[in-house]
Amino acid sequence: VTLSEGARAGTGRELGMLDSLLSLGGLVLGRKWRGRAMDSVEWEGRSLLKALVKKSALCGEQVHILGCEVSEEEFREGFDSDINNRLVYHDFFRDPLNWSKTEEALPGGPLGALRAICKRTDPGPVTIALDSLSWLLLHLPCTTLCQALHAVSHQDSCPGDSSPVGKVSVLGLLHEELHGPGPVGALSSLAQTEVTLGGTKGQASAHILCRRPRQRPTDQTQWFSILPDFSLDLQEGPSVESQPCSDPHIPPVDPTTHLTFNLHLSKKEREARDSLILPFQFSSEKQQALLRPRPGQATSHIFYEPDAYDDLDQEDPDDDLDI
Amino acid sequence: MFVELNNLLNTTPDRAEQGKLTLLCDAKTDGSFLVHHFLSFYLKANCKVCFVALFQSFSHYNIVGQKLGVNLTVARERGQLVFLEGLKSAVDVFFQTQEEPHPLQFLREANAGNLKPLFEFVREALKPVDGGEARWTYPVLLVDDLSVLLSLGVGAVAVLDFIHYCRATVCWELKGNMVILVHDSGDVEDEENNILLNGVSHQSHLILRAEGLATGFCRDVHGQLRILWRRPSQPTAQRDQSLTYQYKIQDKSVSFFAKGMSPAVL
Numbered sequence: 074v075t076l077s078e079g080a081r082a083g084t085g086r087e088l089g090m091l092d093s094l095l096s097l098g099g100l101v102l103g104r105k106w107r108g109r110a111m112d113s114v115e116w117e118g119r120s121l122l123k124a125l126v127k128k129s130a131l132c133g134e135q136v137h138i139l140g141c142e143v144s145e146e147e148f149r150e151g152f153d154s155d156i157n158n159r160l161v162y163h164d165f166f167r168d169p170l171n172w173s174k175t176e177e178a179l180p181g182g183p184l185g186a187l188r189a190i191c192k193r194t195d196p197g198p199v200t201i202a203l204d205s206l207s208w209l210l211l212h213l214p215c216t217t218l219c220q221a222l223h224a225v226s227h228q229d230s231c232p233g234d235s236s237p238v239g240k241v242s243v244l245g246l247l248h249e250e251l252h253g254p255g256p257v258g259a260l261s262s263l264a265q266t267e268v269t270l271g272g273t274k275g276q277a278s279a280h281i282l283c284r285r286p287r288q289r290p291t292d293q294t295q296w297f298s299i300l301p302d303f304s305l306d307l308q309e310g311p312s313v314e315s316q317p318c319s320d321p322h323i324p325p326v327d328p329t330t331h332l333t334f335n336l337h338l339s340k341k342e343r344e345a346r347d348s349l350i351l352p353f354q355f356s357s358e359k360q361q362a363l364l365r366p367r368p369g370q371a372t373s374h375i376f377y378e379p380d381a382y383d384d385l386d387q388e389d390p391d392d393d394l395d396i
Numbered sequence: 397m398f399v400e401l402n403n404l405l406n407t408t409p410d411r412a413e414q415g416k417l418t419l420l421c422d423a424k425t426d427g428s429f430l431v432h433h434f435l436s437f438y439l440k441a442n443c444k445v446c447f448v449a450l451f452q453s454f455s456h457y458n459i460v461g462q463k464l465g466v467n468l469t470v471a472r473e474r475g476q477l478v479f480l481e482g483l484k485s486a487v488d489v490f491f492q493t494q495e496e497p498h499p500l501q502f503l504r505e506a507n508a509g510n511l512k513p514l515f516e517f518v519r520e521a522l523k524p525v526d527g528g529e530a531r532w533t534y535p536v537l538l539v540d541d542l543s544v545l546l547s548l549g550v551g552a553v554a555v556l557d558f559i560h561y562c563r564a565t566v567c568w569e570l571k572g573n574m575v576i577l578v579h580d581s582g583d584v585e586d587e588e589n590n591i592l593l594n595g596v597s598h599q600s601h602l603i604l605r606a607e608g609l610a611t612g613f614c615r616d617v618h619g620q621l622r623i624l625w626r627r628p629s630q631p632t633a634q635r636d637q638s639l640t641y642q643y644k645i646q647d648k649s650v651s652f653f654a655k656g657m658s659p660a661v662l
Contacts, residue, residue, distance in 0.1 A: 115624070115638075117598075117626060142598075142599070144564070144568045147568075166564060166568075167564050167568075168561075168564075169557075169560070170510070170557060170561075172512050172515065172561060207595075207598075211553050211556065211591075211595075212553065248594065248595075248598050250590070250594040251591055251594050251595055251598075253587075
């Protein structure tokens with residue numbers, strides 16, 4: 074899920090939205106799901122990431138967290154102990170670039186850890202949370218990262234493998250403003266679900282875009298809030314106070330009453346107005362009236378006294394104009 | 397230290413929060429008054445301060461600090477203040493031979509690789525001294541300002557890595573605070589600065605953004621300050637923790653007022 078910066082007529086059940094996101098086809102093995110969450114400075118996405126992590130943990134999955142941006146204590150804060158027992162935190166916060174030159178640095182960096190998780194032998198379903206994709210994208214070439222993510226999702230579809238490997242779900246947090254449209258688009262194309270965070274007036278919203286294979290992409294906007302224990306509370310919409318309220322008790326006032334002049338037309342007046350021919354409009358009647366000289370009407374003459382300087386050209390081309 | 401700003405931020409030197417990264421940002425105006433505020437604030441809070449001052453000289457900060465009630469010379473002699481004067485020590489990189497890499501070693505390199513020497517300097521300055529009672533409350537790192545590093549050729553990702561390591565050491569390990577100033581040029585094409593600004597914004601707990609007025613320069617209102625609280629420990633803390641005030645800078649203080657409520661107008 075890329076959570077980045079966007080109500081169904083719904084029941085507001087917590088399971089509803091997450092079910093559609095996590096596509097719990099538990100019986101369908103090898104079902105890959107990857108989603109991306111994009112946030113912005115104003116609407117931060119880590120709380121939603123933690124809420125989804127908690128949901129996965131409650132479903133019995135093992136959750137691996139590649140933590141590059143916050144410390145382990147900060148990430149685990151707010152979770153109770155049985156959830157924390159299911160979380161495996163790979164710490165890339167303290168010394169990601171191995172500046173301290175100690176032996177503690179995890180070999181292979183974050184991508185090495187990612188591949189190691191996928192090579193595990195136990196068949197249960199696994200969720201991997203990348204906190205954050207932005208950190209990986211800033212430090213690794215985009216192509217390497219995309220190939221690694223692609224490999225993660227397709228690693229369990231090798232033919233002839235008798236032992237079924239559990240599904241791998243990947244959740245990634247991306248800070249949208251840090252990257253150009255190219256890398257963001259590349260990661261979008263890898264993701265099955267994209268969640269963009271936004272909101273108004275203290276109410277957070279998530280715009281969810283789902284791309285399932287062989288189905289049309291669907292999108293919806295869901296208002297939500299996150300409770301202190303990181304469970305999701307789905308809501309119908311922004312709270313009433315934030316919407317502009319129109320008072321239904323005051324009827325709209327008609328300003329055209331009590332005028333000293335008439336602004337309305339009666340039916341006859343309207344008909345007379347519509348049938349009026351404008352003076353400079355050239356209609357067919359006017360054309361006929363001009364072409365056919367009326368009997369009994371004095372024709373008009375033009376008396377012209379040429380000047381001494383006038384040039385009466387016999388070959389004036391205007392003379393043979395026939396209007 | 398501006399008392400009115402303390403009231404807006406709901407903090408005093410005695411009971412400031414620890415482990416927080418504050419981002420100061422200015423757009424179309426000069427936000428250095430915020431740097432002077434935090435410098436005097438943390439010196440008064442009896443913290444050990446490491447000041448990476450790349451923008452101005454020591455005497456400049458000292459003169460302003462004296463107006464705000466702190467003496468930087470005395471603080472430096474006492475060991476409370478570790479001052480890296482960028483303008484002076486940049487020259488030392490070229491004219492003095494040193495055994496260990498100089499904090500501004502990147503100036504000598506053709507491709508400025510990383511800011512590891514600068515981080516080592518900060519870590520060395522703020523590490524707690526063993527054997528002796530703790531004289532200072534908690535360590536504080538102050539940087540003025542980060543955009544200078546971009547101008548000197550360091551890449552935005554390298555600067556972000558430096559801030560990351562400082563945050564891991566100062567905020568998380570030593571439970572201290574960090575205050576960073578980044579300029580916002582407002583230029584959409586300055587991608588490196590935008591990446592740096594957004595990257596630090598995502599890591600920070602509090603963002604103070606000083607902006608010039610949209611209508612231009614004014615004698616009585618020098619600018620507008622936007623305060624944004626991020627990353628609350630409890631996710632239900634109100635999301636719309638964003639306040640906007642206008643301010644006027646005077647000789648020894650800054651007065652804040654709600655938008656449109658400048659005393660000159662009322």
